[in-house]
Amino acid sequence: MKNNMKVKILSLCLIIGIFSACTSKPKEYITNIGRIHGTFYRIVYFQPENIDLQEKVEARMREFELSLSTFNPQSIISRINQNDTSVVTDYFFETMFAMAQQVSKNTDGAFDITVAPLVNAWGFGFGNRERTEFPDVEAILPFIGFNKIRLENHRLIKDDPRIMLDANAIAKGYSVDVIAQLLEENGVEHYMIEIGGEIRTKGLSPRGEKWRVGINKPIADETGTISEIQAVITISGVGVATSGNYRQFYYLDGKKFSHTIDPRTGFPVSHNLLSITVITPTAMQADAYATAFMVLGVERALEICEAMPEMDCFLIYSDENGNKRVIYSSGFAKFLPRK
Numbered sequence: 001m002k003n004n005m006k007v008k009i010l011s012l013c014l015i016i017g018i019f020s021a022c023t024s025k026p027k028e029y030i031t032n033i034g035r036i037h038g039t040f041y042r043i044v045y046f047q048p049e050n051i052d053l054q055e056k057v058e059a060r061m062r063e064f065e066l067s068l069s070t071f072n073p074q075s076i077i078s079r080i081n082q083n084d085t086s087v088v089t090d091y092f093f094e095t096m097f098a099m100a101q102q103v104s105k106n107t108d109g110a111f112d113i114t115v116a117p118l119v120n121a122w123g124f125g126f127g128n129r130e131r132t133e134f135p136d137v138e139a140i141l142p143f144i145g146f147n148k149i150r151l152e153n154h155r156l157i158k159d160d161p162r163i164m165l166d167a168n169a170i171a172k173g174y175s176v177d178v179i180a181q182l183l184e185e186n187g188v189e190h191y192m193i194e195i196g197g198e199i200r201t202k203g204l205s206p207r208g209e210k211w212r213v214g215i216n217k218p219i220a221d222e223t224g225t226i227s228e229i230q231a232v233i234t235i236s237g238v239g240v241a242t243s244g245n246y247r248q249f250y251y252l253d254g255k256k257f258s259h260t261i262d263p264r265t266g267f268p269v270s271h272n273l274l275s276i277t278v279i280t281p282t283a284m285q286a287d288a289y290a291t292a293f294m295v296l297g298v299e300r301a302l303e304i305c306e307a308m309p310e311m312d313c314f315l316i317y318s319d320e321n322g323n324k325r326v327i328y329s330s331g332f333a334k335f336l337p338r339k
Contacts, residue, residue, distance in 0.1 A: 312335065
C-alpha cells in the first residue's frame with residue numbers, strides 16, 4: 001500500500017493543465033501553491049469577492065494533520081499507534097475510518113489501514129527500516145487485519161497492541177475533500193485542488209471549460225523527474241487519484257520490490273498492472289480504491305470498478321510481451337476529449 005515516504009505529486013503522475021476556449025467574460029482566478037503533508041499542493045479557484053483563502057486553507061490542513069499525520073507524534077493516529085489509551089478520535093479520523101473499513105470489505109482486504117507494520121518492515125513507511133534484509137512476514141501477519149480494529153465511543157479498540165495504522169493511502173485524498181468543503185463554505189463554486197497528486201474539481205477552469213488533467217505514462221524513474229502524458233481527461237465535480245508501482249521501489253538481492261504491499265500476503269505485489277487512475281465523487285474514495293486496485297491487479301480491479309455505478313478507472317498494464325497496454329471501464333470514455 002501507499003505510504004507517506006513518497007511524494008505523490010510525483011508518483012501519482014497527474015499533471016494539471018488549464019487549456020480551453022476563452023469565455024466572453026473571463027473570471028479572475030486565484031492560485032495558491034505551497035507545501036503541506038510532506039508534499040506540494042496547488043489550488044486554482046474563483047472566489048466571487050476575490051478573497052485569497054490560502055491562510056484558511058493552510059490552517060485547515062494543519063488541523064487535519066493533527067488527526068491523521070503519522071509524522072506528527074502528537075497526532076491522533078500516532079498516539080493510537082503508541083497505544084495511548086487516553087486518545088479520543090475526532091471527526092477527521094472517524095470519517096477516514098468509516099471509508100477505510102468500507103473499502104476493505106469491498107476489496108476483500110486488499111485495502112487495509114493496519115498494514116503499517118508491513119509497510120515499515122519493507123522499508124517504505126514511517127519506521128525508516130534499512131532495506132538490507134527480508135522481513136519476517138509470518139511474524140507480522142498475525143497483527144494485520146482491518147477486522148481486528150473497531151471504534152467504540154470515539155476510541156479505537158485493537159485486538160492486539162502491536163497493531164499499527166497507516167492512513168496514507170486514503171488521507172491525502174481525504175485532505176483534498178476537506179479543502180474542497182472549505183472552499184465551498186467560502187463561496188467558491190469553481191476550483192481545482194491537487195495535493196500530492198490527488199485531485200478534486202468543480203465547475204469550470206479559468207477559460208470556461210472543464211478541467212483538463214494529464215495521466216502520465218508509467219516510466220520506471222525513482223527520481224520522479226521523467227514524465228510523458230499517456231492520456232488527457234476532462235473532469236468536473238469528481239475526485240481523481242492514480243496509483244502505480246513504477247517510481248517507488250528498490251532492489252534487494254537482485255529482485256525488485258515495489259511499495260505496494262498486499263496486506264493479505266504481507267509481500268509487495270508482483271503483477272502486470274503498472275498504474276491505475278480512479279475517478280469517483282470524492283478524492284478520498286478514489287485514493288483508497290486506487291491503492292486497493294494496485295493490489296488486486298487488472299481483472300479484479302475492473303470487475304469491482306464496473307460494479308460501482310459512480311466509479312470509473314483507467315488502467316495501464318504490461319502484456320505478455322512486455323508492451324504497455326491500456327484498458328478502461330465502460331464509463332470512462334466520457335472523460336476523454338472527443339477527437
